[in-house]
Amino acid sequence: MSSAASLQIDSEGRLRHLLTTEGLGKDLILSILETAESFLPVGKRQIKSAPLLRGHTVVNLFFEPSTRTRTTFELAAKRLSADVLNLQMESSSKSKGETDLDTLLTLQAMGVDVFVIRHPDKGATAGFAAEVGNEVAILNAGDGANAHPTQALLDAFTIQRHKADFGNLSIAIVGDVLHSRVAHSNIHALKTLGVPDIRIVAPEALMMEAPEQLGATPYYDLASGLKDVDVVMGLRLQHERMHEKKINDLPAYHRDFGLTRDNMRLLKPDAIVMHPGPINRGVEIDSEVAYGERSVILEQVRNGIAVRMAVMAMIAGNRQY
Amino acid sequence: MSSAASLQIDSEGRLRHLLTTEGLGKDLILSILETAESFLPVGKRQIKSAPLLRGHTVVNLFFEPSTRTRTTFELAAKRLSADVLNLQMESSSKSKGETDLDTLLTLQAMGVDVFVIRHPDKGATAGFAAEVGNEVAILNAGDGANAHPTQALLDAFTIQRHKADFGNLSIAIVGDVLHSRVAHSNIHALKTLGVPDIRIVAPEALMMEAPEQLGATPYYDLASGLKDVDVVMGLRLQHERMHEKKINDLPAYHRDFGLTRDNMRLLKPDAIVMHPGPINRGVEIDSEVAYGERSVILEQVRNGIAVRMAVMAMIAGNRQY
Amino acid sequence: MSSAASLQIDSEGRLRHLLTTEGLGKDLILSILETAESFLPVGKRQIKSAPLLRGHTVVNLFFEPSTRTRTTFELAAKRLSADVLNLQMESSSKSKGETDLDTLLTLQAMGVDVFVIRHPDKGATAGFAAEVGNEVAILNAGDGANAHPTQALLDAFTIQRHKADFGNLSIAIVGDVLHSRVAHSNIHALKTLGVPDIRIVAPEALMMEAPEQLGATPYYDLASGLKDVDVVMGLRLQHERMHEKKINDLPAYHRDFGLTRDNMRLLKPDAIVMHPGPINRGVEIDSEVAYGERSVILEQVRNGIAVRMAVMAMIAGNRQY
Incomplete structure (x- = not known):
């Protein structure tokens, strides 16, 4: 410990x-x-x-x-x-x-x-x-x-208000996990709460080290990562913590890892969309997703x-x- | 509307x-x-x-x-x-x-x-x-x-505490009306309150568009604008909103449109002097006017x-x- | 007055x-x-x-x-x-x-x-x-x-809680007295409270004008200044008020006027060490002195x-x- x-x-x-x-x-x-x-x-x-x-x-x-x-x-x-x-x-x-x-x-x-x-x-x-x-x-x-930690706790709280049982969930954490304190704290909390399927979805340049050691599974392809999950958590691109510029091509990032109305069809029908905010509209998430019917972003706040x-x-x- | x-x-x-x-x-x-x-x-x-x-x-x-x-x-x-x-x-x-x-x-x-x-x-x-x-x-x-709007309301409130009847007043608004939200809000409020004579006094470069449409009268000469008014409102030169430099020559502006002890003699004997602050001392108003006996500037605050x-x-x- | x-x-x-x-x-x-x-x-x-x-x-x-x-x-x-x-x-x-x-x-x-x-x-x-x-x-x-003045009063308050009688004390104020409002306010207060021996210890470049007129004694040598005092007050080097750079060589300043574990042995056995903060660690005072057993710096706060x-x-x- x-x-x-x-x-x-x-x-x-x-x-x-x-x-x-x-x-x-x-x-x-x-x-x-x-x-x-x-x-x-x-x-x-x-x-x-x-x-x-x-x-x-x-x-x-x-x-x-x-x-x-x-x-x-x-x-x-x-x-x-x-x-x-x-x-x-x-x-x-x-x-x-x-x-x-x-x-x-x-x-x-x-x-x-x-x-x-x-x-x-x-x-x-x-x-x-x-x-x-x-x-x-x-x-x-x-x-x-x-x-x-408080972000992870409010995320768990928000999930609990929408989903009956942590022991039954598939959750995808998508984006800049490498620079994200939110991702690390969420994996620990969700694991402890018994979530069986935690997916870390990111391009190689932004993938965290050894997610398996924390009990999570790495995905390098957005479609597979989102398939049939109950919860998707978008992460903010943390420009301020990227000391070597890892992501220069934002349109390409959006095309490959952005949360869009299209790829939201891959989730379970009652899935929820989360984001710790502030969002980069049109980069890691589209406005219509951020303010769409699945979104619980303002509830998180x-x-x-x-x-x-x-x-x-x-x-x-x-x-x- | x-x-x-x-x-x-x-x-x-x-x-x-x-x-x-x-x-x-x-x-x-x-x-x-x-x-x-x-x-x-x-x-x-x-x-x-x-x-x-x-x-x-x-x-x-x-x-x-x-x-x-x-x-x-x-x-x-x-x-x-x-x-x-x-x-x-x-x-x-x-x-x-x-x-x-x-x-x-x-x-x-x-x-x-x-x-x-x-x-x-x-x-x-x-x-x-x-x-x-x-x-x-x-x-x-x-x-x-x-x-x-709150500036216009506090101005109306201040006038009401000094003058018996809005329906009987001559009020001169002097200075940078073009860039002034204060002027616009004041004209609407004073008109609604029944002020019959609202004068907009400014050099051509700083005159608002069509004051007559709002029920006010444009004056391009300070002496005529101040003549026998009950209330004069000085306005701050809004340097920060002048994207094309409209006024470069501050001494000339002060000479032609500054409120001074001299031109205060043109007002009615019981006239009051107002300014939304902060004042540019010696530009649109002299210190001896801002802190003079007619001034209600600190009352406005x-x-x-x-x-x-x-x-x-x-x-x-x-x-x- | x-x-x-x-x-x-x-x-x-x-x-x-x-x-x-x-x-x-x-x-x-x-x-x-x-x-x-x-x-x-x-x-x-x-x-x-x-x-x-x-x-x-x-x-x-x-x-x-x-x-x-x-x-x-x-x-x-x-x-x-x-x-x-x-x-x-x-x-x-x-x-x-x-x-x-x-x-x-x-x-x-x-x-x-x-x-x-x-x-x-x-x-x-x-x-x-x-x-x-x-x-x-x-x-x-x-x-x-x-x-x-509130700094001088809290210093006097702190001294009073440690020493029985102001009328019996030797107090050394050490460092940048020239730029220090703290030093000036302290000398006035301590003199009024009856402190008989107030020493001003500083290099010539940072000595205040005529400390004797305020009832204090100048010392240009740290060892003599600290000898047998009941209270030592370190002062912050006030870089921001040194318009002509008076002190360029910080290691030399520390060697000659820094409060260190070594020169603390010169004080009376029950002497206390004060500093108005924030401290420049290793310049006017060493960490082991600032957080040492004689230090009342956090009590001052x-x-x-x-x-x-x-x-x-x-x-x-x-x-x-």
Whole structure:
């Protein structure tokens, strides 16, 4: 088990931090989804707040810019009545002087209860979790191409609301899996939840290393990958993480791996289409698919608030004083 | 009637969105001003909050930067006890991938109640209003050179507090009317409120098209335009919207169209001087006029908070579930 | 007495603004520290809020960027239940058009109760305090190399919690005193509190003018400066305020003036090490000193929240309506 996986669980088996879906037990995942279910109605009420984190301080500490993800965490925390601070920092990894850890420890000294952290380096949030005090909880909002656990949990939550039984599903994850923290976190969570058929569909240049070791099957051809699946997850082309330009020819990528009205006919009749957003319209997905009848993309967004409220409430509640 | 004008009124004649002052009925405008009157004392109390929007989510979605206007909406929403998020986005109009509408629909899925939107394109907020659900209200904080309705309403409110009867006034709008959403929105509102004499005073290069069609009279000479008016509204030179440089010679502009202590003698003795801010000192207005005894510029700012509170409370209350 | 020093005290001797530690009476400083003491437990509670500024508006108006200092004021204000706005402005000092004072007066008209202001120009906050109304309080968060009074107060508070009696202490302030508002504010406060031995330790290029006039003694040699002191305060090398590059050779600076495990042996056995942060690791201070057993650097951060809550509550309470 990775250090992130063990750091995040306390001695009583409860969630202390959320760093990765790797090693999260099935019961724990299901209890997060159940808690999220209870928060879902809050977002539909006129008065969308719960007092659970009143007087608590949540800091969104982003060492990588992201308006969209930051917004979901900010909203989730505010609906729990927390005081929320947004800090957009440049990572110090290449500079001298104060390090990212200094920044974190300084903020901890100010009495922060929950840190929501995005960082360009793999494992950064686990590194922070190893250093903070018992009264602080850390929530990984994405560390490099490594993990994005709340996205995987909201995806599982969304699937659960549409499909009776994880033990019976075929799920295709399509696109830039190599640079995708979403893909990695989803494979771990879906495997734990018992999904028997997880397909990783990508061109060779974007295929992850050894998907079989994680219990997934690689497909290099979109048609075979989509055939009769219950769920298809499109992934965003992560231009910003492609240091050597892997994909130059976007029209060719769209032709070979884009989700279109045509290839949606290959899915099971009641299949759903997912995407973590933001979408590149006409690149990895067509508008008519993204906003089509199978699409649950906007449901994922709505569910994301409930799942993040659930995780924040749980990890804030499991700190020790 | 423009689509914006019809979209913003619901089937019972109530304000659903605020997109433009065009087509707003006199009774509706007066009821907004009356509601604003009731919020004015809140800003003078030590405890400046009202619980009307507690648990509601207001998003300031600005596709064009504006610290000042964003601040007034943020303060108004916070004084109504709403949760407020500020999102500064670059408009996607020239980029590929996720569109501005995708951004809006994503935020809508998060459970936003009121969007305050500024956008560089004329008609953008009406376009958004046509797409959102019944539970969402949109407030136009400026769309290109088209409309800025809360500014016009706070101007009307400020005039009403100084002048007995709209049906009796001469009002001069001076300066860069061509690029001014403020001017357009003011003409519509003042006309509806019954102002008989609306003068548009500008050099030819900055004159709007056909002011007569809106019920206003063009003046190309400042002295005639200011003669015996009750109200003069200076406008900011909108450098950022002058794509072909219309005005290069600022000293000449100041000499011919600047509001100075000298030409203020032309107004009626009890005339007031207004400006939507921020002022270019010594360009369209002199400091001694901006802070002089006739000036109500800072009152406009204070009134702006009350008017924005009124509009937000009304449109949030008129959504349908 | 400077104008800042007299402006900040009202006719009844109470704190109206906080602009400088110069001229602050000993009793007033001690009462601030006592108030801070009462706020310290708030930061350790699960529910970290006090309702003292509910419905009040606090604006962090920063004409110079600073994430860290802004964050401490934002947290302090939120824990007092205030509505907080963060405005990052560029100072207009070199531009035309709306001036910084226009910005301030506009915000005042919106009903702001407390301004926390950082500005690159010496004396800027005192200039603002001379212009605002009786219902507005101003808190200086740093004006050029002039003053940073809350830092000096939190330093005094931290010393008081470790040392029995100010009247008995030797304190060394080490480093870039020339560009340091922290150093200036600390000397004033410590002198008033009765510290008999204040040493200013710096290379000639960074020595302040005439420290003797403020009651401090210059040292140009680190070993003599540190000998038997009770408290050492490291200062950050202020690259951003060194307009002529004063220090090019950082390794030489570290060798001659860096705080290291070696030279810490010169201090009294129970001496404490302070630094206002953010630290330049390995330049003015080594990591093992910054996080060593003598270090109270993170305590300073925690205390800073309590001191800022105390000052905000006091100046907000002393406004006149």
